[in-house]
Amino acid sequence: MVGVLCVGFAALDHVFGLDAMPERAEKYRARTFAAVGGGNAANAAVAVARLGGQSSLATRLGEDDIGTAILAGLAREGVDWTPSRRYAGLQSGVSAIMVDAAGERMIVNFPGAPMPDDADHLRHAITPDCRAVMADPRWEKGALVSFEAIRRQGGFAVLDIDPAPRDPAVIQAATHIAASAQALRLMTGIEDLPTALLSLRDTLPGWLAVTDGPRGVFYLAGDAVKHFPAFAVEAVDSLGAGDVFHGAFALALAEGMDEAGALRFASAAAAIKCTRFGGRDGCPTRAELNAFLMQAA
Numbered sequence: 001m002v003g004v005l006c007v008g009f010a011a012l013d014h015v016f017g018l019d020a021m022p023e024r025a026e027k028y029r030a031r032t033f034a035a036v037g038g039g040n041a042a043n044a045a046v047a048v049a050r051l052g053g054q055s056s057l058a059t060r061l062g063e064d065d066i067g068t069a070i071l072a073g074l075a076r077e078g079v080d081w082t083p084s085r086r087y088a089g090l091q092s093g094v095s096a097i098m099v100d101a102a103g104e105r106m107i108v109n110f111p112g113a114p115m116p117d118d119a120d121h122l123r124h125a126i127t128p129d130c131r132a133v134m135a136d137p138r139w140e141k142g143a144l145v146s147f148e149a150i151r152r153q154g155g156f157a158v159l160d161i162d163p164a165p166r167d168p169a170v171i172q173a174a175t176h177i178a179a180s181a182q183a184l185r186l187m188t189g190i191e192d193l194p195t196a197l198l199s200l201r202d203t204l205p206g207w208l209a210v211t212d213g214p215r216g217v218f219y220l221a222g223d224a225v226k227h228f229p230a231f232a233v234e235a236v237d238s239l240g241a242g243d244v245f246h247g248a249f250a251l252a253l254a255e256g257m258d259e260a261g262a263l264r265f266a267s268a269a270a271a272i273k274c275t276r277f278g279g280r281d282g283c284p285t286r287a288e289l290n291a292f293l294m295q296a297a
């Protein structure tokens, strides 16, 4: 098994399924409810585990009930969370998430208390069989330290720009970047995604893509922008699609796929996730993903 370390945010999501998005300060009735672990890096780590990788997660949590619930959820998924740290007296992150009948979502996130930034212990969290790190920008020092360590042993440093990191060094340290559409637009001030990608062409050393929900992925290939369409599925919940995409993409690179193969692998994993309600609970297993790809071929 190849190892992938995910670094960044873990939270507890309270997911409400509604007919339509709340618009006013009124009372709304949800049709469905699920309390499920969330957070970009934690969701990506669950995707890695379900898809057959050796998955570990480095995050920062409070020593509170929410933190305990988050770690229990990760352990149930077979994610090794021992590179994580907990801090007494600090609050862990929680979100309230509304998903409408079309599968679109609205998120209210309480990021938790600001956690100590120190990440030196991550230098030792990269085991010799670890081939990739997937980091989100919610712990920039963690991303920097782990990217440096994985690159020293010739592995991949995958960054989820969602949102954009404040420290540009994090972007420069990545070998592969996949931004969310919203974050790329905010970063560049350019609405059109291919144009936004091209505007960054000369400033970034690594491979660069942007995910655009049901419209798929745009990525830079030299001076051109290429498009990888999303798989056509009946989406009921896109919550965590980007995170599943990033975890699957990092695992695919770690297993030796090229970027085109990794895009297909990750897009399929994310598409299957969208067909199921309940955030990352909808992430497929490797067998489910293989069956889906066989049928799509």
Ligand SMILES: Nc1ncnc2c1ncn2[C@@H]1O[C@H](COP(=O)(O)OP(=O)(O)O)[C@@H](O)[C@H]1O
Residues within 6 Å of the ligand: 162, 180, 181, 210, 211, 212, 213, 214, 215, 216, 217, 229, 230, 231, 232, 233, 235, 238, 240, 241, 242, 243, 245, 266, 267, 268, 270, 271, 274
């Ligand atoms: N409705 C959908 N149908 C099929 N695939 C989807 C759908 N929504 C998302 N995806 C897949 O998941 C990827 C990431 O989703 P996206 O919504 O862009 O991420 P984020 O939630 O981080 O903004 C997309 O590029 C696409 O491949």
Ligand SMILES: [Mg+2]
Residues within 6 Å of the ligand: 040, 160, 162, 180, 242, 243
């Ligand atoms: Mg995302």
